Amino acid sequence: MLDIALIRKDPEWVKQQIRNLNDEVALARVDEIVRLDEQRRDLIQQRDNLQASRNKLNKGFGRLRGGKGLDEAVIIGRAVAAKEAVESGDYDRADTIVTGQQDGDLPQSDVSKDDALNNLMDALRAMGNRHSELDNKVKDVDAQLEENMLWLPNLPHESVKVGMSDEENIIYTPEGELPEFDFEPLPHWDLGPQLGILDFEAGVKLAGSRFYVLQGWGARLQRALISFYLDMAREKGFTELYVPYMVKEDMLYGAAQFPKFRDVVYLDADAELYFLPTAEVAITNLHRDEILNEADLPLYYVAHTPCFRRERAAAGRDTRGIKRGHQFEKVEMYKFTTPETSYAELESLTEAAMDVARRLELPVRRLEQVTGDLGFSAAKKYDVEVWAAGCQEWLEVSSCSNTEAFQARRAKVRYYPEGEKKTQFVHTLNGSGLAVPRVLIAILENNQQADGSVIIPKALRPYLGGEERIPAQS
RNA sequence: GGAGAGGUGGCCGAGUGGUUGAAGGCAACGGUCUUGAAAACCGUCGUGCCCGCAAGGGUACCGCAGGUUCGAAUCCUGUCCUCUCCGCCA
Numbered sequence: 134m135l136d137i138a139l140i141r142k143d144p145e146w147v148k149q150q151i152r153n154l155n156d157e158v159a160l161a162r163v164d165e166i167v168r169l170d171e172q173r174r175d176l177i178q179q180r181d182n183l184q185a186s187r188n189k190l191n192k193g194f195g196r197l198r199g200g201k202g203l204d205e206a207v208i209i210g211r212a213v214a215a216k217e218a219v220e221s222g223d224y225d226r227a228d229t230i231v232t233g234q235q236d237g238d239l240p241q242s243d244v245s246k247d248d249a250l251n252n253l254m255d256a257l258r259a260m261g262n263r264h265s266e267l268d269n270k271v272k273d274v275d276a277q278l279e280e281n282m283l284w285l286p287n288l289p290h291e292s293v294k295v296g297m298s299d300e301e302n303i304i305y306t307p308e309g310e311l312p313e314f315d316f317e318p319l320p321h322w323d324l325g326p327q328l329g330i331l332d333f334e335a336g337v338k339l340a341g342s343r344f345y346v347l348q349g350w351g352a353r354l355q356r357a358l359i360s361f362y363l364d365m366a367r368e369k370g371f372t373e374l375y376v377p378y379m380v381k382e383d384m385l386y387g388a389a390q391f392p393k394f395r396d397v398v399y400l401d402a403d404a405e406l407y408f409l410p411t412a413e414v415a416i417t418n419l420h421r422d423e424i425l426n427e428a429d430l431p432l433y434y435v436a437h438t439p440c441f442r443r444e445r446a447a448a449g450r451d452t453r454g455i456k457r458g459h460q461f462e463k464v465e466m467y468k469f470t471t472p473e474t475s476y477a478e479l480e481s482l483t484e485a486a487m488d489v490a491r492r493l494e495l496p497v498r499r500l501e502q503v504t505g506d507l508g509f510s511a512a513k514k515y516d517v518e519v520w521a522a523g524c525q526e527w528l529e530v531s532s533c534s535n536t537e538a539f540q541a542r543r544a545k546v547r548y549y550p551e552g553e554k555k556t557q558f559v560h561t562l563n564g565s566g567l568a569v570p571r572v573l574i575a576i577l578e579n580n581q582q583a584d585g586s587v588i589i590p591k592a593l594r595p596y597l598g599g600e601e602r603i604p605a606q607s
Numbered sequence: 608g609g610a611g612a613g614g615u616g617g618c619c620g621a622g623u624g625g626u627u628g629a630a631g632g633c634a635a636c637g638g639u640c641u642u643g644a645a646a647a648c649c650g651u652c653g654u655g656c657c658c659g660c661a662a663g664g665g666u667a668c669c670g671c672a673g674g675u676u677c678g679a680a681u682c683c684u685g686u687c688c689u690c691u692c693c694g695c696c697a
Contacts, residue, residue: 165612181666195625257677424654524617556654
């Protein structure tokens with residue numbers, strides 16, 4: 134979520150930023166937000182002022198009714214006068230009357246004490262009703278405002294190049310040699326089944342399209358990759374987490390998946406639990422509603438989880454192979470930082486992701502996203518891609534984002550800046566390290582041999598009993 | 608799944624329907640004292656929202672949501688969660 138103060142201060146600037154994001158539908162919400170924000174503050178003032186008067190008068194009423202040491206005529210006089218003042222809306226005067234600061238000119242009245250007090254009570258009740266009305270209006274406007282705020286994307290960092298299409302993304306010089314073959318390298322959807330380690334039919338039989346079964350070396354290789362990543366991340370100072378694979382709805386809002394990406398997640402409707410589309414959702418909310426100490430920042434976390442995505446939006450794309458499934462394994466790196474350090478942390482996070490590819494001897498390159506390709510919650514984003522020789526494409530294996538306070542504001546993760554009296558939102562960063570199936574693709578395709586076997590990267594061998602190659606199926 | 612107990616500030620723990628944002632204690636922070644430290648003593652010590660340049664003022668929050676009442680941490684209803692015992696289970 135954005136800071137509403139920013140929108141209040143310069144809505145036109147915010148709108149220009151959103152135009153750069155190529156998110157036309159969000160644009161209209163800015164004007165709506167400005168309008169609702171004004172309405173909200175006006176209503177809040179009315180409500181709170183009324184409540185302040187009410188609090189005072191109720192207290193005074195209690196004492197008056199107790200009537201300790203007061204002449205009955207005074208009580209009646211005060212009650213009658215106060216009732217009139219309340220009904221004319223002059224609450225300050227009513228308060229001075231009730232508290233006896235105007236006993237000098239109390240009206241004469243022949244109503245009984247009980248009647249006088251009951252009349253005043255009626256007037257106070259009417260104030261209460263008016264307060265309820267105002268409070269309901271505030272709640273209503275609040276809800277509308279919230280809804281609009283939740284649909285606004287994060288704004289790009291000033292260093293991000295303005296561009297509308299992913300074709301304008303900045304591509305860094307690739308590292309590593311693209312492998313060369315003296316035969317035609319197979320794509321993994323042919324190679325995997327040929328090796329007997331990847332079974333598409335079995336996946337379809339069990340769960341339908343976009344599911345697959347890994348077996349033997351395939352399953353082992355995946356497990357090895359996960360262990361290898363986690364060990365690497367631990368060496369870089371990340372604390373390993375094991376988290377629930379399903380979470381409450383609020384967590385999806387906290388991580389800025391909802392409301393916009395509701396259609397990508399799976400739901401257990403009975404239990405009202407949602408399956409993680411990424412571990413990022415769980416980790417973002419790890420410190421939800423907490424106020425952290427600046428001395429504890431930055432916090433680095435890493436977690437391996439399966440990720441479940443309905444992929445309705447991507448129907449028809451990447452239907453071959455294991456590049457885009459409904460269920461896949463991912464190791465996610467995550468950082469909670471101060472605003473001052475978050476961009477330096479983004480660089481090191483991206484480097485950490487690239488390091489994984491380097492250690493696996495995969496050709497790797499970094500992309501810097503232009504504004505139009507940033508997505509919903511990133512203020513700045515790097516993608517990491519590795520080359521896959523069989524399908525002849527650069528596969529996105531990591532996406533490293535600084536969301537600044539966008540998620541932190543939703544999940545209410547704050548900290549006390551050193552020596553400050555006010556809390557501040559932390560900045561959060563996330564980066565895959567790395568999407569397992571796609572790395573699997575690259576390893577298989579790049580390391581395939583003429584005889585149909587596949588060489589295992591040296592870095593993975595310790596995790597596979599020292600074996601050097603996946604043998605061809607005889 | 609059955610039975611019971613309970614949810615109050617960073618933690619522990621009081622709280623009769625009206626000077627309670629909430630006693631007391633611990634922790635933390637600042638200070639006095641001390642060669643230094645400890646102890647002792649004094650002080651500070653929640654968050655959101657609204658107004659304000661600020662100082663400050665107002666308001667809300669005692670799991671959550673409703674209700675009763677002129678007025679609710681306190682009474683009522685619902686709900687969620689935690690704990691204990693039993694059953695079942697990897």
